[in-house]
Amino acid sequence: MTIYLTELARDDFSFPSPYLALQEPNGLLAFGGDLHPNRILNGYQNGIFPWYGPGEPILWWSPSPRAVFDPKTFNAAKSVKKFQRKHAYTVSINHNTPHIIDMCAAVRTPEETWLNGEMRQAYKQLARQGHCHSVEVWHNQQIIGGLYGIQVGRLFCGESMFSLKPNASKIALWYFCHHFAAHRGELIDCQVMNPHLKSLGAKELSRDKFMDLLLSLKKQDVSKRCFEPQWLPCPAQTTTEE
Known part of the structure; x- marks a missing residue:
């Protein structure tokens, strides 16, 4: 064909x-x-x-269809919450975006990853321009997981995530969803559904619905402090930032 x-x-x-x-x-x-x-x-x-x-x-x-998370309704599994209470990983935003981008590539074989050197450099430049953001998960002062993506107004386009320790990427997503929602974030795009995303609670939107939301959300903005480098509290402690 x-x-x-x-x-x-x-x-x-x-x-x-x-x-x-x-x-x-x-x-x-x-x-x-x-x-x-x-x-x-x-x-x-x-x-x-x-x-x-x-x-x-x-x-x-x-x-x-498009796979998405609604950050306002996202809720981590009970097993993840129990794990976090026991292990107390710490979570930050924009403390080391270049490292997160590199690690998302490093944990995969060359055949599995689309994050070649040219792609990584492009997203790092977008980070320097304030468009690409990361979430870092830490244990014993070492980054053990995280995610990164592109902000488009009140939409966050998730690109990739990784874990070096159990549940690290799940905790990154959990903390980020609550933080993003608290700062007026409305939608997280995760592109194409797969079993892992579905297990985390992702839903599918038609192209028409997704594009309608994108057209609206890209014209709006999150609160000013949303992507400033910071440590994230436990989601149960998150409050709305005006």
């Missing part, structure tokens, strides 16, 4: 409509261009993200 895709130009950061994405493979929209931070950011602001494997051109995706 022949597949026709838009090839992106290096001097034009625009994208075709996400409604033109293929059904099979689900969400494939375009190829080419580059990983200039402005292009990546424009992609996220239009429901599009880069993902490609070794030996492939840069591929751009906008799948449907």
